Amino acid sequence: MGAEVTLAVVGGGIAGLAAAYRALEHLPAHRIALLEREAKLGGKIRTEQSDGFLLEAGPDSLALSNPWAAALCRDLGLQEELRFAKPEFARLYIKRDGRLHPLPWGIAASLQETLRALVKSELLSTAGLLRAACEYFLPPRREPGDESIANFFSRRFGGEFYRWLVEPLAAGIYGGNAPELSLEAALPELRKMELHYGSVLGGLLWSGVDHGAGRSAPAPRIATLKGGLERLVKALEQRLRGTVLLNSTGVTRLVRREGRYALFLTNGGSLTADAVVLATPAPAAAAMVEDLDPALADLLRTIRFAPSVVVSVAFHEERIGHGFDGYGYLCPRAEGGPVRAVTWMSNKFPDRTPAGAVLIRASMREPCSESLEARGGELVLRAVLAELRGTLGIRSEPLFWRVHYWDRGIAQYAPGHRGKTKLIRERLLHHPGLYVAGSSYDGVGIPYCIASGFRAADEACGDREPVLGRSTPPYS
Numbered sequence: 001m002g003a004e005v006t007l008a009v010v011g012g013g014i015a016g017l018a019a020a021y022r023a024l025e026h027l028p029a030h031r032i033a034l035l036e037r038e039a040k041l042g043g044k045i046r047t048e049q050s051d052g053f054l055l056e057a058g059p060d061s062l063a064l065s066n067p068w069a070a071a072l073c074r075d076l077g078l079q080e081e082l083r084f085a086k087p088e089f090a091r092l093y094i095k096r097d098g099r100l101h102p103l104p105w106g107i108a109a110s111l112q113e114t115l116r117a118l119v120k121s122e123l124l125s126t127a128g129l130l131r132a133a134c135e136y137f138l139p140p141r142r143e144p145g146d147e148s149i150a151n152f153f154s155r156r157f158g159g160e161f162y163r164w165l166v167e168p169l170a171a172g173i174y175g176g177n178a179p180e181l182s183l184e185a186a187l188p189e190l191r192k193m194e195l196h197y198g199s200v201l202g203g204l205l206w207s208g209v210d211h212g213a214g215r216s217a218p219a220p221r222i223a224t225l226k227g228g229l230e231r232l233v234k235a236l237e238q239r240l241r242g243t244v245l246l247n248s249t250g251v252t253r254l255v256r257r258e259g260r261y262a263l264f265l266t267n268g269g270s271l272t273a274d275a276v277v278l279a280t281p282a283p284a285a286a287a288m289v290e291d292l293d294p295a296l297a298d299l300l301r302t303i304r305f306a307p308s309v310v311v312s313v314a315f316h317e318e319r320i321g322h323g324f325d326g327y328g329y330l331c332p333r334a335e336g337g338p339v340r341a342v343t344w345m346s347n348k349f350p351d352r353t354p355a356g357a358v359l360i361r362a363s364m365r366e367p368c369s370e371s372l373e374a375r376g377g378e379l380v381l382r383a384v385l386a387e388l389r390g391t392l393g394i395r396s397e398p399l400f401w402r403v404h405y406w407d408r409g410i411a412q413y414a415p416g417h418r419g420k421t422k423l424i425r426e427r428l429l430h431h432p433g434l435y436v437a438g439s440s441y442d443g444v445g446i447p448y449c450i451a452s453g454f455r456a457a458d459e460a461c462g463d464r465e466p467v468l469g470r471s472t473p474p475y476s
């Protein structure tokens with residue numbers, strides 16, 4: 001049998017890195033191993049420098065409204081390196097019938113202002129707006145149980161509101177097929193409002209979420225790091241010098257032996273650990289625990305991931321002939337076309353483009369992603385150029401372009417997801433010292449993955465006391 005460690009963290013994405021970092025704080029004198037299948041740590045977080053451009057292959061921003069990302073950046077001394085999205089461009093457009101309709105970025109100051117902006121945007125027809133306003137008077141659904149967000153918004157606010165507003169916003173976060181998303185997992189507070197206040201609009205009015213007319217809403221706290229999000233990975237890697245970092249080392253199988261776990265590795269070796277955090281996507285964790293607990297493996301395997309395709313394309317500024325005054329725009333599924341979202345990166349984070357150039361990032365829609373990948377990057381680029389020509393009138397040849405593919409892009413929380421994660425955690429109780437973390441369970445955003453890594457490490461180290469500062473925010 002190979003090396004022995006106290007804790008093995010499997011998967012070197014942000015969740016695994018956060019788990020190893022937190023465990024090292026709990027157990028500085030113990031041996032902790034981080035095993036990553038790929039040569040590089042970071043998982044979906046990957047920044048590339050090319051021809052003077054700074055590109056993100058996966059995520060491009062951090063929502064600092066979630067306390068975990070902010071706490072980790074502070075702890076790693078990265079505060080000075082945070083770069084906030086430019087507030088003067090805090091505007092998002094939604095495309096309908098080829099036209100872009102402006103909406104404020106994030107929650108406007110009050111429900112009144114949000115509704116005013118929605119009316120002004122002309123995104124929805126008068127009938128669609130009136131139907132949405134009727135939500136206030138509709139009786140709540142009292143039967144328990146989860147449902148898809150498509151079902152929830154269509155029944156409460158009407159199909160038009162769902163198709164042209166909610167679907168593109170949800171797809172912008174989760175990718176994949178937003179109609180299949182679980183309400184309970186993606187937007188649990190809305191179901192609570194329906195049950196508690198009788199309607200979502202009532203909940204927004206009476207719960208204190210509404211900031212009140214004339215009062216300013218919290219500024220959107222969207223940030224990246226100087227040098228890109230991979231800076232966070234590098235900073236964590238540096239702090240993990242005291243651990244056994246095993247890159248290019250995948251785990252194939254996990255078995256229980258004499259009260260400990262034996263991990264079998266892709267390099268033919270093995271490792272013994274008292275406790276294990278599986279911080280890989282759930283289907284990869286399923287393959288590892290197949291022999292240990294087939295029922296657990298079956299549950300893990302049902303958590304699906306949608307493929308993602310991200311296209312970064314740059315132009316000479318003067319050849320485009322015009323600017324753009326927002327962060328970007330979303331293309332609803334109902335509008336058709338292979339592009340789901342377009343981000344004007346040079347507006348959002350201007351310091352990642354050389355002078356005189358404009359950088360745009362496009363995300364492709366799921367069913368198109370697979371077929372487009374099969375047909376090569378040129379075809380994906382042509383689809384994006386056609387979208388930019390049709391909607392923004394950009395006819396210039398690109399100065400530069402890159403396509404990044406993710407087979408397992410973003411986790412898709414289907415209705416019943418919360419129940420499934422509860423069952424997974426119950427099954428884990430049969431395996432003392434075995435934990436899971438990562439985007440498959442309690443949130444797909446980076447801050448949630450950080451929280452899940454910390455939570456797994458706290459549980460594995462048998463210590464729920466706060467480590468980062470005096471007060472620890474709740475994990476989710």
Ligand SMILES: Cc1cc2nc3c(=O)[nH]c(=O)nc-3n(C[C@H](O)[C@H](O)[C@H](O)COP(=O)(O)OP(=O)(O)OC[C@H]3O[C@@H](n4cnc5c(N)ncnc54)[C@H](O)[C@@H]3O)c2cc1C
Binds near residue numbers: 014037061
């Ligand atoms: C295109 C795209 C855009 C996104 N945009 C944003 C955004 O702007 N903001 C945001 O907050 N979130 C965003 N997300 C979501 C976020 O990036 C991910 O949910 C998060 O990074 C996942 O982290 P993780 O550690 O759970 O998993 P991963 O990053 O997937 O890491 C898991 C790691 O496990 C490794 N692994 C797998 N199997 C094994 C094995 N058998 N043995 C050892 N190692 C293994 C993998 O190689 C990988 O490195 C985006 C995601 C994508 C794909």
